Amino acid sequence: MTINPAPPRLRAELVVLDDRFRTVAGDEYLECLYDGGRWLEGPAYSAAWRCVVFSDIPNDRMLRWDELSGQVSVFRQPSGYVNGNTIDRAGRLISCSQGDRRVVRTEYDGSLTVLAAHLEGRRLNSPNDVVERSDGSIWFTDPPYGITSNYEGHAAEQEIPGCHVYRIDPDGTLTVVADDFLRPNGLAFSNDEAHLYVVDTPGKHIRRFDVTGDKLTGGEVFAPCTAGMFDGIRLDGAGRVWAATHEGVHCFDPDGTLIGKLLLPEVVSNLTFGGPKRNRLFVTATTTLWSWLTNVQR
Template sequence: MHRIRAQWERLDERFAPVRGDTFAEVLYDEGSWLEGPAYSPAWRTVLFSDIPNDRVLAWDEATGGVGVWRSPGGYANGRTVDRAGRMLQCEHGSRSVTRTEPDGTVTVLADRWQDKRFNSPNDLVEHSDGSVWFTDPAYGIDSDYEGHHAVPEIDGCHVYRWDADGSVTRVAADFGRPNGLTFSADERTLYVTDTDRKHVRRLDVAPDLTLSGGEVLATCDAGGFDGVRVDDAGRLWAAAHDGLHCLDPDGTLLGKLLLPEVCSNLTFGGPKRNILYVTATNMLLSIRVSVTGIR
């Protein structure tokens, strides 16, 4: 394990309380294109995807070692740990959203909408009612690099919700390529990045889970936004080509954590949820910070 330089850039005084290490620990650096980090407190493990190599890797917090968790891995991309401790993940290969049960078996939650196969589910988030919300761009069927080249069956790239009764609802249909998504702490807001259009949008979530609004919150000035997470002060952290961008809920770019590689995704982890785990091109990084991620 070695370190790389991490530079904190303050662009607004409201970023002053945010502090962190001036280096990032390189936990792994032998991937092709890494994605989808998710921290399991029960396993003390970060799972992450090496998409082109079709495997899911696991970094062990206790030993610092990295091993193969699943191979082939379904060309998996984003994932999250649900409230029961199970691993939910999006798979480009099977074009589905799956759940790994405690005994290791895999349950397919959703693989189609109106009898049409998804493009390639990309990232997901769980609502407190147990529903799973996910994005479906076409990166996994564009070529054989991140999945299997195929002709789309659905008319575009959209955002969906899976409910516990097995039903799938298309909740937003006006994105170019929806990618990362996350709820605010009170679940009244859903943030969704649109990598194709280089911005992140804010949608209002009604009690019946319908969405409204959808205005652009911010536009990325370094490539396009990818994965996103929210900290306990409501700030939005978004992966970009130059590192992580930190946004106020009003859309102001407060500051950046500049890193030397293109960042794809992030998650808060560790016993106190104050360690950022970041996938950046071929590397999995960890950086201890002064903020914590929401539960």
């Protein structure tokens, strides 16, 4: 099933707060790649497939924007109310299935492998966002958004007290790596993997942890949110943190300074870098998938 994408462009509205942002800002226009979702999330760029896979959570489906044709099609429906996605180093899609309360991997033949669903016999809350580390471990956040109502999942009781950050080792072992969050959300490793950045959405900040082996220490506040709340985050090749907010995308220097903003007409949920040069920023914002060509690479 193919869905015709929306063709219009929008002039990029940039707010330069620091001269360091001037070297980052890119194209004059934003491209609208698709406008027809209910609450879009979790964009993940596949270089092998030349596409962006993203989630339309309340509609219980995953969509696929093709880079060569510009067409949008249904990737999977029902999807298990998938939220966050990432592509692992083997080119496979890893997804946070809120409705099924598990983390799954799409294999090359299209079958699904469950990577995590229970902690000590209790069901996870509703996995939200996910990243892979170079050692093959999978790290994800587990707030209860998918079980608080039937809108983005299935209303259910929370079996695990608290909302944690987890690590799945290559052998399948599931471990809590951080347990002092209100509702952890987006997460991303620094380029050298010495740090893990994690959003605490109701806390309205991003925290930065030191990564030592397979453990996290520290966890100081890296940056507060000045526009609603943070959601998804990504880093570029220079270590700048790009964060989804209620007014658009905020760009932070590695020292934590907010250096600039890309304003959008909708609440932004998540983002990722992609394209042949990894310099194209794909942004999910409520109903719309946007693209912005930048001067940075991931």
